[in-house]
Amino acid sequence: MHTVASILALATTASAIQGFNYGSTFTTGAAKQQSDFENEFTTAQNLKGTSGWTSARLYTMVQGGTASDPIAAIPAAIKTKTTLLLGLWASGGDTSFANEILALKAAIEQYGDDFANLVDGISVGSEDLYRNSPMGIAAGSNVGAEPATIARYIKETKDTIAGTGLEGTPVGHVDTWTAWYNGTNQAVIDACDWLGMDAYPYFQDTMPNGISESKSLFQEALGKTQQAGGGKAVWITETGQPVSGKTVGQSVASTDNAETYWKDVVCPLVASGTNLWYYTLQDAAPDTPSPSFGIVGDKLTTTPLFDLSCDDVDTSSSSSSSAGSSSTTKASSATASGSGSSTTETASLGNSGGSPGGVNSAQISSEASATVTPSISTTLSNSAATGTGTGTGSGSGVGSGSGTNGTFTAPPSATSTVPASGATGLQSGAFAAAFAAIMVAIYAF
Numbered sequence: 097m098h099t100v101a102s103i104l105a106l107a108t109t110a111s112a113i114q115g116f117n118y119g120s121t122f123t124t125g126a127a128k129q130q131s132d133f134e135n136e137f138t139t140a141q142n143l144k145g146t147s148g149w150t151s152a153r154l155y156t157m158v159q160g161g162t163a164s165d166p167i168a169a170i171p172a173a174i175k176t177k178t179t180l181l182l183g184l185w186a187s188g189g190d191t192s193f194a195n196e197i198l199a200l201k202a203a204i205e206q207y208g209d210d211f212a213n214l215v216d217g218i219s220v221g222s223e224d225l226y227r228n229s230p231m232g233i234a235a236g237s238n239v240g241a242e243p244a245t246i247a248r249y250i251k252e253t254k255d256t257i258a259g260t261g262l263e264g265t266p267v268g269h270v271d272t273w274t275a276w277y278n279g280t281n282q283a284v285i286d287a288c289d290w291l292g293m294d295a296y297p298y299f300q301d302t303m304p305n306g307i308s309e310s311k312s313l314f315q316e317a318l319g320k321t322q323q324a325g326g327g328k329a330v331w332i333t334e335t336g337q338p339v340s341g342k343t344v345g346q347s348v349a350s351t352d353n354a355e356t357y358w359k360d361v362v363c364p365l366v367a368s369g370t371n372l373w374y375y376t377l378q379d380a381a382p383d384t385p386s387p388s389f390g391i392v393g394d395k396l397t398t399t400p401l402f403d404l405s406c407d408d409v410d411t412s413s414s415s416s417s418s419a420g421s422s423s424t425t426k427a428s429s430a431t432a433s434g435s436g437s438s439t440t441e442t443a444s445l446g447n448s449g450g451s452p453g454g455v456n457s458a459q460i461s462s463e464a465s466a467t468v469t470p471s472i473s474t475t476l477s478n479s480a481a482t483g484t485g486t487g488t489g490s491g492s493g494v495g496s497g498s499g500t501n502g503t504f505t506a507p508p509s510a511t512s513t514v515p516a517s518g519a520t521g522l523q524s525g526a527f528a529a530a531f532a533a534i535m536v537a538i539y540a541f
């Protein structure tokens with residue numbers, strides 16, 4: 097028997113985009129081929145309990161093992177009618193980025209409108225600003241990029257698609273909340289048509305982060321990113337809860353909790369019409385990493401490890417999470433307005449209240465064979481007019497700290513995607529291996 101909410105939810109036509117993140121290589125280092133992408137895309141489309149998870153977010157335009165050939169995910173997407181959030185890897189320097197642009201141009205020429213009609217958007221870079229920050233550098237992550245560089249690459253990308261079938265495609269960038277909220281990165285926000293946010297409450301171990309807190313932690317991250325974006329659309333480019341792995345803070349990695357996260361966070365986002373690329377359908381394979389975020393386990397199968405249906409989920413409390421200018425189609429409750437208003441922490445974060453200080457944990461997920469050593473200790477102090485926030489965090493995965501004001505709520509976790517250096521230096525995508533390095537820092541904006 098359906099509840100009222102479920103009937104209304106079924107009556108709702110979500111107009112937003114849903115999909116998963118797809119790396120470009122296997123954990124063996126081998127590049128995925130067209131048939132590999134086709135298998136993944138077809139699995140996503142036929143996942144039991146779902147419909148419409150038909151977009152693929154990519155990290156690079158370049159096919160593994162080549163200098164600048166278009167990634168084989170493109171013909172696979174055409175064949176399976178999968179839409180694409182393209183990614184151009186932006187932390188490899190100008191020569192590397194030039195190859196991303198070459199691959200983009202080649203894809204436009206080679207596949208024409210069959211390709212262009214499938215493109216949801218283009219992301220220039222992934223967590224480059226986070227990796228460029230003291231946290232990222234201290235955590236031993238691979239290189240990132242300066243905001244001016246990302247802004248320049250965004251312009252170059254827009255120039256590249258002008259006058260082609262991709263003209264008008266929204267171009268943005270993906271980064272962590274902390275990077276979006278860092279005013280020094282404003283040039284990137286200015287250059288973007290949309291902001292991509294990665295968020296994982298699982299890693300926020302310096303505050304209560306049991307699974308029951310996940311929804312509020314996620315919404316806080318989203319609200320602050322929306323605030324930083326000044327009205328630009330915020331797309332959720334990565335989020336998820338692991339099905340297995342170690343407990344981080346109070347967050348237990350289990351299929352039960354992954355299901356709870358899906359019902360509490362993902363279903364309301366879908367209902368509110370927010371563009372979302374979940375992390376993830378399947379972890380980099382064949383060596384399953386720990387923690388593992390894949391909802392299908394080791395083998396590609398349309399039977400997920402937990403129930404993905406949203407039918408009986410009350411999505412009425414999702415209004416504050418509706419992102420940016422995304423259209424809102426939810427109808428499950430009179431109170432759901434989808435106005436995209438930010439959460440309540442703005443006073444302390446706006447530096448007007450003199451209450452900085454607090455603890456943030458940032459997590460690194462490395463790709464391919466990259467490993468990161470978690471042994472960080474850092475102190476950042478705030479230059480706010482009316483208060484200074486200092487604190488200490490110690491590494492090895494856990495940290496603690498305190499600010500001058502106990503009322504401050506620490507910012508959400510930052511996540512980083514670290515590319516392994518491969519033959520081409522462009523091993524973007526292909527998450528695998530080690531989730532490592534919990535980095536602790538004090539954030540005081």
Ligand SMILES: *[C@@H]1O[C@H](CO)[C@@H](O)[C@H](O)[C@H]1NC(C)=O
Pocket residue numbers: 225228229230231242243278279280281476
């Ligand atoms: C803020 O962003 C700038 C530019 O990306 C970076 O250099 C700086 O380290 C960032 N600050 C923090 C605290 O992350």
Ligand SMILES: *[C@@H]1O[C@H](CO)[C@@H](O)[C@H](O)[C@H]1NC(C)=O
Pocket residue numbers: 449450451452483500501502503
């Ligand atoms: C801490 O926050 C409270 C409430 O916002 C404020 O009244 C107080 O002045 C703050 N204390 C410090 C040391 O910033």
